[in-house]
């Protein structure tokens with residue numbers, strides 16, 4: 188099939204490259220010229236394992252990039268995969284998506300054949316009817332059902348395993364409101380992937396598809412917040428929360444994944460999606476208590492880490508190491524990273540922060556230009572009076588003698604990555 192993808196960030200690039208790999212002819216469209224040039228030169232604009240290889244295998248052949256939205260007219264369907272960030276009050280900012288929908292509407296204005304617009308971005312159900320459809324209709328000069336249809340096909344990939352998650356998904360969700368042409372096109376598009384990995388395919392309405400995405404992310408965030416809440420209780424009891432989690436995870440109804448307690452969840456989506464769901468529920472007149480608690484527990488975990496540090500050292504005027512700045516290992520992404528509130532809390536206490544991350548120093552230096560950055564964990568730890576471990580990078584598991592070079596070997600581990608041993612004052616956040 189001929190497919191276009193509007194927006195080639197994390198999701199759009201992965202989608203474009205993987206669809207090309209499945210045998211489709213893909214036109215990737217982005218407003219960012221550097222991104223487009225990079226794709227046409229055979230390189231991925233973002234780092235994801237396996238992505239560069241796919242882009243370089245298909246660039247110039249089944250994968251072409253452009254800044255010109257007019258290209259969508261030559262394709263059977265167009266994915267919208269642009270950002271849907273949060274406003275300051277947590278509500279969804281759909282303006283980028285609306286603008287992209289207008290771009291596509293304008294491109295298909297003279298089209299007489301049916302064109303399917305597939306919303307891949309994470310978007311609240313009301314936004315589809317109140318903003319996306321009107322934007323396409325106004326720009327295209329036609330109504331939905333005449334020359335175009337709109338479907339919702341949310342994405343569940345994780346950063347760091349995007350290609351793997353896309354090519355071997357837990358499920359595919361197709362929201363079409365019974366538009367047969369839309370469903371046929373999407374079934375045909377995903378046919379090679381379905382034949383290969385046989386994932387469950389959920390065929391549903393558009394509002395349901397959009398809501399499934401928010402419910403999925405909120406449930407996962409809530410699972411982590413609940414294990415963090417239980418973990419805090421475990422710590423008070425003098426019980427190891429990881430032993431408890433391992434045992435409860437054996438219950439199939441609970442499941443073993445996403446039970447790692449610690450300093451909390453971050454990333455580009457859990458924070459904004461839980462906030463957007465809460466804001467939308469509240470404006471619909473419902474007070475979502477579990478969603479509130481999910482967010483609040485997550486906001487409290489960094490402070491609990493700092494209080495544990497306080498219980499061993501007065502950090503004012505002292506050098507404190509922060510190990511791990513990315514929101515999770517394997518990425519340089521610091522969006523929603525728990526390292527930010529940890530650093531802020533240390534600065535508020537008058538500490539001198541020395542931070543280290545294998546990949547995310549450059550990104551964090553833009554947010555916190557005035558703290559010190561070390562070239563290695565060993566350098567950050569040398570002469571420090573305390574260390575906060577915020578990201579579970581595998582290399583931190585090998586740290587050992589490096590702690591002996593600390594002025595005061597107090598280690599507060601927010602991710603259960605450091606081995607407790609004689610000679611260091613070790614505090615696990617929930618164990």
Ligand SMILES: NC(=O)C1=CN([C@@H]2O[C@H](COP(=O)(O)OP(=O)(O)OC[C@H]3O[C@@H](n4cnc5c(N)ncnc54)[C@H](O)[C@@H]3O)[C@@H](O)[C@H]2O)C=CC1
Pocket residue numbers: 193194195196197198199216217218219222268269270271283286287290307308309310342343344345346455456
């Ligand atoms: N990052 C992730 O792991 C996941 C993200 N999502 C959702 O997917 C959507 C996209 O997220 P990301 O890929 O992370 O965003 P991103 O910010 O990495 O990429 C968006 C891209 O869209 C481009 N763009 C903006 N306006 C445009 C327009 N009018 N025409 C063409 N290109 C345009 C930007 O230049 C940028 O390259 C969001 O709704 C997000 O919530 C869903 C699942 C996973």
Ligand SMILES: O=C(O)[C@H]1O[C@H](OP(=O)(O)OP(=O)(O)OC[C@H]2O[C@@H](n3ccc(=O)[nH]c3=O)[C@H](O)[C@@H]2O)[C@H](O)[C@@H](O)[C@@H]1O
Pocket residue numbers: 309342343344345346347404407411444445446447448449450451452453454455456457514515
């Ligand atoms: O909508 C999205 O963008 C994506 O958000 C998450 O993916 P991602 O943010 O890339 O990363 P995760 O692996 O889910 O981790 C999120 C955060 O939770 C934390 N986490 C995860 C698991 C766990 O057991 N404990 C825990 O604290 C991680 O450290 C990280 O800060 C979801 O897992 C994806 O399904 C979804 O598509």
